[in-house]
Amino acid sequence: MLSVSQTETIIFNLVQPLKAQRDVEVVSLLTALDRILAAPVTSALDFPHWDNSAMDGYAVRYEDVKHCNEQPVVLEIVEEIPAGIEPQKSIQPGQAARILTGAMMPVGADTVVIQEQTQREGNRVSILAAPKPQEFVRHRASFYQAGSVLLSPGIMLNAPEIAILAAAQCTQMTVYRRPRVAILSTGDELATPDQPLQPGQIVDSNQYALAALVAQTGAEPFQVGIVPDQPEALKNAIAKALQTSDLVLSSGGVSVGDYDYVDRILASLGAEIHVRAVAVKPGKPLTVATFTPTDAHYKPVLYFGLPGNPVSALVSFWRFVQPAIKKLSGLSRSWGPTFVPARSRGELRSDGKRETYLWGQLYLVNGGYEFQLAAGSHSSGNLINLAQTNGLAVLPVGQTSVSSGEPIQVMQVGLPIDETSRKSQVASRN
Numbered sequence: 001m002l003s004v005s006q007t008e009t010i011i012f013n014l015v016q017p018l019k020a021q022r023d024v025e026v027v028s029l030l031t032a033l034d035r036i037l038a039a040p041v042t043s044a045l046d047f048p049h050w051d052n053s054a055m056d057g058y059a060v061r062y063e064d065v066k067h068c069n070e071q072p073v074v075l076e077i078v079e080e081i082p083a084g085i086e087p088q089k090s091i092q093p094g095q096a097a098r099i100l101t102g103a104m105m106p107v108g109a110d111t112v113v114i115q116e117q118t119q120r121e122g123n124r125v126s127i128l129a130a131p132k133p134q135e136f137v138r139h140r141a142s143f144y145q146a147g148s149v150l151l152s153p154g155i156m157l158n159a160p161e162i163a164i165l166a167a168a169q170c171t172q173m174t175v176y177r178r179p180r181v182a183i184l185s186t187g188d189e190l191a192t193p194d195q196p197l198q199p200g201q202i203v204d205s206n207q208y209a210l211a212a213l214v215a216q217t218g219a220e221p222f223q224v225g226i227v228p229d230q231p232e233a234l235k236n237a238i239a240k241a242l243q244t245s246d247l248v249l250s251s252g253g254v255s256v257g258d259y260d261y262v263d264r265i266l267a268s269l270g271a272e273i274h275v276r277a278v279a280v281k282p283g284k285p286l287t288v289a290t291f292t293p294t295d296a297h298y299k300p301v302l303y304f305g306l307p308g309n310p311v312s313a314l315v316s317f318w319r320f321v322q323p324a325i326k327k328l329s330g331l332s333r334s335w336g337p338t339f340v341p342a343r344s345r346g347e348l349r350s351d352g353k354r355e356t357y358l359w360g361q362l363y364l365v366n367g368g369y370e371f372q373l374a375a376g377s378h379s380s381g382n383l384i385n386l387a388q389t390n391g392l393a394v395l396p397v398g399q400t401s402v403s404s405g406e407p408i409q410v411m412q413v414g415l416p417i418d419e420t421s422r423k424s425q426v427a428s429r430n
């Protein structure tokens, strides 16, 4: 059986990211949020576009004011320059211009004296303290030089990048299309949430959980629905899903039960199977397969057969599928899950045979993480106490227990709950 880290390596090597030449679309500033840039962005503008003032004050010649610590210097105000107005005069020795934040520096001036260090009388201003040379001037191109790379492909567009694109007057940008992920559930016992349940039936909750996780990862879920445990039906459903997706996710039917057909069907459809089981708990049965392009589907398709148990399906998604989707989506880095060091708030147990993921709540307390195991059964069939899970404590193979207060690694799957006391927040701010 493969270890978790071996499986992760195999998966990363199998993922072929979307292609920047083919798998792209154009979005606008208002629809760019969370999308992955597919082409470099450059600008013909320098940033700042011209020398400008960082403060409200007076634009002066440094030569005129460098000695005014000993004695104030009086300058003639020849112009007022608010933001958005082009200066009309050049500053001669003995002159200054009233200038406001963001306004263009006038020719001749090289330094700004903040208004707090001046005293104005009519069209004259006394400079009371010497500035540093070039103080409070934001120089042209000091932030960015026209023509160099402004934003690189493979980054996710969030508020800062969207602000940069807007400032560069880049109103349309090329991003990777969202990866398409087909989701199918296998099992004769499954019903939809709106169907009356017959004896022996349960709701196909995985379909909805996985669709939510796929969407949360920036991909587009395509819900195939429930497929009965019949080889022919399953084969048709998978073959169809391959045509429209970059990745196919199924849940159920991958263990060794009499009705677990997925692996056989994948093989019969020409897939290469790379992973069949992983030494992880929950989630031991995991199938990872690839389809090379054929006439029916022009691009490579990755297949994940997740176990049917609801907790196993979610944990397998977080640990193995989400990183694969992130790499597939064109993101250039940070594909893997985030692990943080935490202290356990209680005792944790494992049989030590497989890498064990225990679900619960991750707290942030005065700068450190704490993990609270979810109360109730840790059966992989129990999805009820999975509510509010934002972290999974990881017990490596060989470790059978963790005592209360001991350090552990926690895989983060949501934002930690901040329980930092108000007192310490105030203290850390001061």
Ligand code: AMP
Pocket: 185, 186, 187, 189, 190, 202, 203, 204, 205, 206, 207, 251, 252, 253, 254, 255, 257, 306, 307, 308, 309, 310, 381
């Ligand atoms: P399997 O992997 O098919 O052996 O299923 C393992 C367990 O997960 C069984 O108890 C199934 O009833 C349950 N299960 C399978 N598929 C789903 C699903 N889509 N939603 C919720 N539970 C499921």
Ligand code: MG
Pocket: 186, 187, 188, 252, 253, 259, 308
């Ligand atoms: Mg089944």
